[in-house]
Amino acid sequence: MPEQQVGRGPLPILGEKDTQVREENGQKYVDTLYHHIPSFSFWDQDSSVVTEHTFDGKIYIADFFFTSCPTICPVMTIQMHRLYEDLRDVNDVVLLSHSIDPQRDSVAHLKKYAAKTGSIDAQRWHFVTGDKDHIYEMAKAYFENAAASPDAPGGFIHSGYFYLVDKQKRIRGLYLGTDEKQVDRLMKDIRILRNE
Amino acid sequence: MNKKASGKSISIHFIWPVAALVLLLALRGLLGGSQAEVGGEIYQNYCASCHGEEGKGFGELVPPLAGADFLAQNQDKLPCIILYGIEGPIEVNGITYNQPMAGLGFDELGLARLSHSQIQQLINFIQNSWGNKGAEVSRQQVNDWLKECSKPSF
Numbered sequence: 415m416p417e418q419q420v421g422r423g424p425l426p427i428l429g430e431k432d433t434q435v436r437e438e439n440g441q442k443y444v445d446t447l448y449h450h451i452p453s454f455s456f457w458d459q460d461s462s463v464v465t466e467h468t469f470d471g472k473i474y475i476a477d478f479f480f481t482s483c484p485t486i487c488p489v490m491t492i493q494m495h496r497l498y499e500d501l502r503d504v505n506d507v508v509l510l511s512h513s514i515d516p517q518r519d520s521v522a523h524l525k526k527y528a529a530k531t532g533s534i535d536a537q538r539w540h541f542v543t544g545d546k547d548h549i550y551e552m553a554k555a556y557f558e559n560a561a562a563s564p565d566a567p568g569g570f571i572h573s574g575y576f577y578l579v580d581k582q583k584r585i586r587g588l589y590l591g592t593d594e595k596q597v598d599r600l601m602k603d604i605r606i607l608r609n610e
Numbered sequence: 611m612n613k614k615a616s617g618k619s620i621s622i623h624f625i626w627p628v629a630a631l632v633l634l635l636a637l638r639g640l641l642g643g644s645q646a647e648v649g650g651e652i653y654q655n656y657c658a659s660c661h662g663e664e665g666k667g668f669g670e671l672v673p674p675l676a677g678a679d680f681l682a683q684n685q686d687k688l689p690c691i692i693l694y695g696i697e698g699p700i701e702v703n704g705i706t707y708n709q710p711m712a713g714l715g716f717d718e719l720g721l722a723r724l725s726h727s728q729i730q731q732l733i734n735f736i737q738n739s740w741g742n743k744g745a746e747v748s749r750q751q752v753n754d755w756l757k758e759c760s761k762p763s764f
Contacts, residue, residue, distance in 0.1 A: 484695060484710035489659045492668050530670035530709075567712050592659065 424610065425578075425586040425603055429557070450583040454552050456512070456542035459525040464510070464540050466583060473507045473607055475600070476577045477591055478553055478560050480515035481527045483568045490574055490591040491531055497576075498532075498539050500601055506581075507604055509539040512552065514560045514570050516543045556585065576600055580607055649735025652728055656714045657736075665740045671709050673702040676740035685744065688733050689752045690759030693724070726752050 429449025436443045456464045475497060479487040494509055501507050513519035519527075524541040528534040534541075543549075553560040553572075560572040578587040578600060587603050589596040660672045667674035675681065680702040681688070693715035699708040715724050724732070730752045737744025 482710060484697070484712040488668065488672055488709060491671065492660065495668075527671075532669050568710070594659075 425607055428585040428587070448582075448584050451552075451555050451579060451585070454548065456540075456544035456549070457521050458536050458540040458542050459521060459528045459534075460536040461521050462536065462540075464542050468540070469508065469510070469579070469583070471506065471581060473581060473604065474510050474579050475507070475604075476510045476512065476556060476579060477575065478512045478514050478556075478558050478572045480513050480568065480570055480572075481519050481523060482515065483570070485567045486574045486592050490576075493591050493594065493597045494539070494576070495531060496594075496597060497601065498534070501538070501604070504608075506608065508537070511539070511541045512549055513541065513543045514549060514553065514572055515568075516546050516549060519543050557588075578603060578607065580610075646731075646735055646738065648728065649731035649733075650739075652724065652732045653735055653739075656724075657732075660711075665736070665742075667702075670705060670707065673700065673705070673707040675736050676742060678702050678742075681737060681742065681744055685733075685737075685747065686751075686755045686758075688747075689726075689729050689755045692729050692732060693756065694759055726756065729756075 427448050431449070432447040434445045434447055436445055451466065453466050454464075458464045475494075477490055477494065479490055481487070491511075494511060498509060501509075513524060521543060524543055528536070528539070528541050550560055556575075556577045558573060558575065558577075560570070562569060563571045574590055574592040575588045576591040576597070577585055578589070580586050586607060587600065589600040589603075591597065657675075661667055661675050662672075665674060665676035665678075673680065680700060684691075691711070691713075693713050695711050695713035697710040699706050701707075715722060715729075717723050727749060730747055730749050733747045733752070734744075736742065737747070
């Protein structure tokens with residue numbers, strides 16, 4: 415992925431667009447419908463229910479991981495933690511890490527993982543688990559390819575992407591969470607998005 | 611005429627010490643310096659993203675390598691851990707870590723990523739960085755220790 419410059423134009427709105435014709439006072443208007451993250455419901459490490467409304471009025475960064483992952487996940491967690499520290503004084507940007515291994519990653523397990531990561535405030539960084547099919551269905555909404563795979567290290571395949579989601583639940587960027595430079599770019603894009 | 615000749619002889623006098631120094635530096639690079647350089651390069655490529663540039667580890671997820679008692683106590687296990695990874699709890703400086711680490715020896719297709727000699731150089735780099743002062747590991751030791759392990763299931 416080519417390096418993108420600071421101060422470039424507005425962030426793209428990713429995903430397929432659709433149009434809808436609306437009639438108002440006899441006038442026809444064409445609305446653009448952007449791809450957005452649909453409703454969801456999970457539990458976080460504090461046993462709190464986390465839904466799309468948890469992120470109302472907030473920008474968030476989502477990723478997909480599992481705690482027993484032996485390869486890229488520790489790097490993703492380390493880079494997410496960099497974001498967590500960078501956003502310490504920002505109250506409208508939060509993090510959402512989905513476990514794709516809900517069988518092993520219970521709420522208690524995620525709580526332990528968050529504690530090992532540092533003293534994580536669940537309001538600012540939700541580690542969530544829930545119904546397996548629901549998680550995988552949500553992954554698709556982020557264009558994430560997550561699946562159980564006996565041949566993969568740790569038993570699951572997934573990408574290392576971080577997804578930047580705006581206050582209208584639209585995906586505005588994806589960044590390889592294993593690449594420090596791309597996470598640097600994400601930090602800059604968060605600032606661009608906050609100034610929109 | 612005379613002046614020119616004497617100028618020439620002065621420059622020749624200067625060349626020998628400079629040449630000797632260049633030769634010395636080149637030899638040092640070939641013999642001593644390169645091992646640590648290769649080891650450091652491998653560390654940057656495969657280890658630093660989790661264990662950190664300074665070998666400090668991360669939280670209680672990734673154990674430190676700098677000042678880690680585990681290294682000295684388990685020197686003979688290091689080649690196997692690097693090549694095949696490790697799973698299950700280990701104690702480092704009194705803290706229990708239980709995060710699986712994938713082996714670095716093979717890529718997704720099962721092709722060799724690190725040679726035995728590179729594993730040796732990586733171990734010697736780690737054992738002599740960030741204040742660590744571990745005993746030098748030889749190629750023969752690495753070969754012998756690697757006979758003790760096999761690829762785990764994950």
